[in-house]
């Protein structure tokens with residue numbers, strides 16, 4: 001039974017929480033969304049169906065899925081005044097910085113419709129966030145490119161709409177490539193939720209104070225940005241570009257093992273998985289298909305990543321510490337094949353994880369016994385002492 005556990009009776013600090021949304025067995029490399037194996041959802045479901053599953057705890061029937069999709073599709077536009085918000089950013093602002101700011105500003109748009117103690121009102125806020133994230137993220141990209149922001153198109157799928165808003169231009173027709181659409185939807189499914197990771201815990205902690213859900217998600221986006229978390233997908237590609245050639249791999253493996261060197265093998269290791277991250281395995285296999293169909297079957301960085309994994313997994317240091325590729329190790333290869341720029345990789349993660357953040361926020365806010373999160377500390381500072389007047393200090 002998953003439940004709150006205390007770090008130490010003396011401190012009675014709850015270090016985790018109970019949730020029925022996602023189950024991870026780190027030793028076995030098992031990941032379930034509401035009991036369904038990620039492998040089956042990756043092969044047979046889609047992002048909006050998985051979002052519905054994460055939120056409501058069951059797979060939707062046909063009319064429920066149609067209704068949910070209709071609701072999401074009809075909330076993809078952002079208020080026109082929000083488009084002015086982008087003008088305040090420098091043209092080379094990192095899309096994650098834009099996302100933190102713009103998503104946080106949504107708190108100023110919906111406060112009068114929002115009663116966080118009302119389930120329908122909570123669901124509406126969650127739905128608006130999932131619906132608008134692709135529009136907000138694509139607009140951030142267009143802004144940095146100096147191109148006009150593209151409005152969402154209700155006739156397109158969730159993933160297709162994002163690709164359309166990213167790459168369409170007013171000057172010529174744009175066709176969504178079905179291979180790219182399917183690959184992107186798969187990545188969204190794989191990134192949708194992952195139990196109490198740093199950014200989800202951030203959203204929960206912020207939400208436990210009764211804060212506005214848009215502000216909570218802005219906090220989650222900020223936490224996700226770090227290279228130790230969602231920012232790793234961008235850091236992996238930078239690392240592979242720096243390694244450049246397979247002959248340099250031993251040098252970087254040595255650096256990753258050197259405690260004096262801050263370098264870590266990006267995309268490797270995990271707080272929970274001490275076996276293969278099942279998402280990494282699915283993404284690696286998907287790379288072959290996507291490269292075959294979208295990128296004339298080659299990406300030197302993919303071949304380098306495969307070689308790096310092969311060498312690292314034979315190295316005592318990685319074997320002893322059970323360090324395996326995680327979800328971020330190969331995802332950038334697919335984003336590259338979709339022509340999504342590296343600066344947008346973590347924004348892609350944020351789009352997907354909004355589904356999980358909202359599932360956790362709604363689960364938590366529905367708890368009538370909800371109390372504010374308040375982790376305690378192990379105090380290591382000085383014992384009590386008296387103030388020393390300035391003239392008596394050495």
Ligand code: SDX
Pocket residue numbers: 193194196197198227228229230232256257263264265266267268269270271272321323326327328
């Ligand atoms: C995500 O929590 C989630 O669920 C996150 C996530 C999600 O879906 O939300 O799965 C997404 O954030 C995946 C992780 C992406 N981050 C990276 O790929 C960055 C590189 N990875 C490392 O920074 C690290 O593995 C972490 C941050 C992921 C985990 O750090 P920990 O908890 O310190 O790792 P650990 O306790 O398992 O480390 C054990 C040992 C330590 O060395 P020793 O002190 O035992 O000698 O392994 C070492 C670590 O220093 N180690 C690494 C390493 N990762 C851990 N050494 C070299 N390279 C690495 N990548």
